[in-house]
Amino acid sequence: xxxxxxxxxxxxxxxxxxxxxxxxxxxxxxxxxxxxxxxxxxxxxxxxxxxxxxxxxxxxxxxxxxxxxxxxxxxxxxxxxxxxxxxxxxxxxxxxxxxxxxxxxxxxxxxxxxxxxxxxxxxxxxxxxxxxxxxxxxxxxxxxxxxxxxxxxxxxxxxxxxxxxxxxxxxxxxxxxxxxxxxxxxxxxxxxxxxxxxxxxxxxxxxxxxxxxxxxxxxxxxxxxxxxxxxxxxxxxxxxxxxxxxxxxxxxxxxxxxxxxxxxxxxxxxxxxxxxxxxxxxxxxxxxxxxxxxxxxxxxxxxxxxxxxxxxxxxxxxxxxxxxxxxxxxxxxxxxxxxxxxxxxxxx
Ligand SMILES: [Fe+2]
Numbered sequence: 001x002x003x004x005x006x007x008x009x010x011x012x013x014x015x016x017x018x019x020x021x022x023x024x025x026x027x028x029x030x031x032x033x034x035x036x037x038x039x040x041x042x043x044x045x046x047x048x049x050x051x052x053x054x055x056x057x058x059x060x061x062x063x064x065x066x067x068x069x070x071x072x073x074x075x076x077x078x079x080x081x082x083x084x085x086x087x088x089x090x091x092x093x094x095x096x097x098x099x100x101x102x103x104x105x106x107x108x109x110x111x112x113x114x115x116x117x118x119x120x121x122x123x124x125x126x127x128x129x130x131x132x133x134x135x136x137x138x139x140x141x142x143x144x145x146x147x148x149x150x151x152x153x154x155x156x157x158x159x160x161x162x163x164x165x166x167x168x169x170x171x172x173x174x175x176x177x178x179x180x181x182x183x184x185x186x187x188x189x190x191x192x193x194x195x196x197x198x199x200x201x202x203x204x205x206x207x208x209x210x211x212x213x214x215x216x217x218x219x220x221x222x223x224x225x226x227x228x229x230x231x232x233x234x235x236x237x238x239x240x241x242x243x244x245x246x247x248x249x250x251x252x253x254x255x256x257x258x259x260x261x262x263x264x265x266x267x268x269x270x271x272x273x274x275x276x277x278x279x280x281x282x283x284x285x286x287x288x289x290x291x292x293x294x295x296x297x298x299x300x301x302x303x304x305x306x307x308x309x310x311x312x313x314x315x316x317x318x319x320x321x322x323x324x325x326x327x328x329x330x331x332x333x334x335x336x337x338x339x340x341x342x343x344x345x346x347x348x
Contacts, residue, residue: 039068041067041068041277042067042068042069042070043067043068043069043070043093043094043277043280043281043284044069044070044072044091044092044093044094045058045069045070045071045072045092045093045094045095045096045284046072046074046079046082046083046092046094046095046096047071047072047073047074047079047096048073048074048075048076048078048079048080048095048096048097048098048102048179049096049097049098049138049267050098050302051071051073052301052302053138053296053297053300053301053302053304054071054073054096055071056296056300056301056302057287057288057293057296058071060287060292060293060296061284061287061288061293064287064292065280065283065287067280067283067284069284072092075098075178075179076097076098076099076101076102076179076182076335077102077179077182077335077339079095079097079102080095080097080101080102080103080105080106080335081105083095083106083109083111083272084105084106084109084111087109087111087274088111088273088274089274090111090272090274092272092274092275093271093272093275093276093277093278093280093281093284094269094270094271094272094275094281094284094285095112095134095268095269095270095272096137096267096268096269096288097179097267097268097269098179098180098183098267099140099179099180099182099183099186099265099266099267099268100129100136100183100265100266100267100268100330100331100333101179101182101183101186101333101334101335101338102179102268102335103134103268103269103270104129104268104330104331104332104333104334104335105335105336106270107129107131107133107134107270107331110273111272111273111274112133112134112270112271112272112273113133113270113271113272113273113275113278114132114133115128115132115133115134115135115270115271115282115285116282116285116286117132118286119135119282119285119286119289119290120132120135122286122289122290122308122309123135123136123289123307123308124307124308126327127139127266127307127308127330128266128330129329129330129331130329130331131331133270134268134269134270135268135269135270135285135289135308136266136267136268136269136307136308136330137267137268137269137285137288137289137293137307137308138266138267138297138302138304138305138306138307139264139265139266139267139304139305139306139307139320140180140232140233140234140264140265140267140304140305141232141233141254141262141263141264141265141305141320141323141325142160142184142187142230142231142232142233142255142261142262142263142264142265143230143231143232143233143236143252143253143254144156144157144160144172144228144229144230144252144253144254144255144261145217145218145221145228145229145230145231145236145247145250145251145252145253146221146227146228146229146250146251146252146253147221147222147224147227147228147249147250148249148250148251149224149249150224150227150228151171151227151228156228156253157228157253157255157261158255158257158259159255159257159259159260159261160184160188160230160255160259160260160261161188161192161196161200161259161260161261163203163204163207163208163230164199164200164201164202164203164204164206164207165203165207166206166207168203168207169206169207170207170209170226171207171226171227171228172207172208172209172226172227172228172229172230173208173209173210173211173217173220173221173225173226173228173229173230174204174208174210174211174217174229174230174231175210175211175212175213175214175216175217175231176204176208176210176342176347176348177210177212177213177348178213178214180214180231180232180265181214181230182335182338182339182342183263183265183333184230184260184261184263184265185197185201185338185341185342186333186334186335186338187260187263187265187326187328187333188200188260188263189333189334189337189338189341190328190332190333190334191260191326191328192260194337194341197341198341198344198345201341201342201344201345201347202345202346204345204347205345205346205347209225209226210347211229214231214232214235215235215246217229217230217231218231218235218236218239218246218247218250219246221249221250222246222247222248222249222250223249224249228253230261232265233252233303233317234302234303234304236250236252237303237314237316237317238301238302238303241301241303254318254323256323256324257324258324258325258326258327259326260326262323262324262325262326263325263326263328264305264320264323264325266307266330267304268330269285269288269289270285271285289308289309290308290309291309291311294306294307294308294309294311295311297311297313297314298311298312298313298314299314300314302314303317305317305320307320
């Protein structure tokens with residue numbers, strides 16, 4: 001009996017199980033348990049980005065470089081907390097997040113190595129922290145999905161903050177349990193301060209219907225169960241590009257005006273200080289931020305925004321620089337404080 005072989009065979013099963021959930025942050029991830037890597041030479045990536053996207057990246061990277069990659073899939077907070085617990089003993093070489101608060105958590109624990117300057121140079125400053133300890137690799141925009149049969153264009157909220165007003169009671173939904181929505185709350189916290197954020201969250205608790213994830217929110221709006229919902233843009237574009245079964249009766253409203261509701265969330269990538277393959281880990285990050293990795297975003301199924309190497313967004317997405325997003329330094333977004341505030345508000 002060779003334990004390593006046995007454990008190796010578990011890895012693809014874990015990945016397949018997680019892939020069924022679609023979004024690591026939105027579903028029950030397979031966790032990043034103690035499975036052994038395929039070999040000591042393989043890069044171990046703790047992955048909280050959508051599995052399908054990361055699998056596309058990994059396949060192209062391995063084909064290009066011959067470097068084998070093992071994915072441990074989970075959601076943002078699960079893997080961020082696991083890395084902090086594991087500390088220097090972690091087997092992870094690279095951490096990829098869906099949103100930036102989880103990678104800031106690992107950065108603040110002192111566990112990340114500086115990203116190669118050549119990689120940072122590929123990414124405009126607004127999509128990475130000034131520390132240079134990780135970099136943005138993708139971006140996603142907050143949007144309000146609505147059902148025009150239930151909500152006239154003239155009634156659309158001017159600001160995300162309006163959704164806490166009594167007039168919105170029972171008229172919108174969201175998925176507060178997911179890392180995507182929690183990143184939006186982290187932007188509200190950063191832009192309005194803790195008191196206003198707490199007040200907004202108690203308004204949300206009063207007004208909003210809670211859904212399991214972004215897709216469930218969009219489906220409910222599409223079915224006319226609720227007039228509107230707060231989601232990320234790519235769920236809608238993917239459905240429109242496919243069968244439209246969950247979005248045919250809906251439209252998107254972009255808040256713009258540097259409103260908290262126009263928040264653009266950055267997916268992060270970083271190399272662990274304790275990595276035993278630091279060169280290959282840096283190579284992987286350079287690949288993601290480079291033209292090939294970004295083109296997978298610009299041309300693949302994902303509909304997330306490329307942020308680096310000048311690669312344009314997939315049609316028919318509005319260009320990222322036209323969304324009038326609020327300026328938020330991704331390294332200031334405070335994941336743990338958001339969890340506390342949302343728990344106090346009764347949303348978690
Ligand atoms: Fe997502």
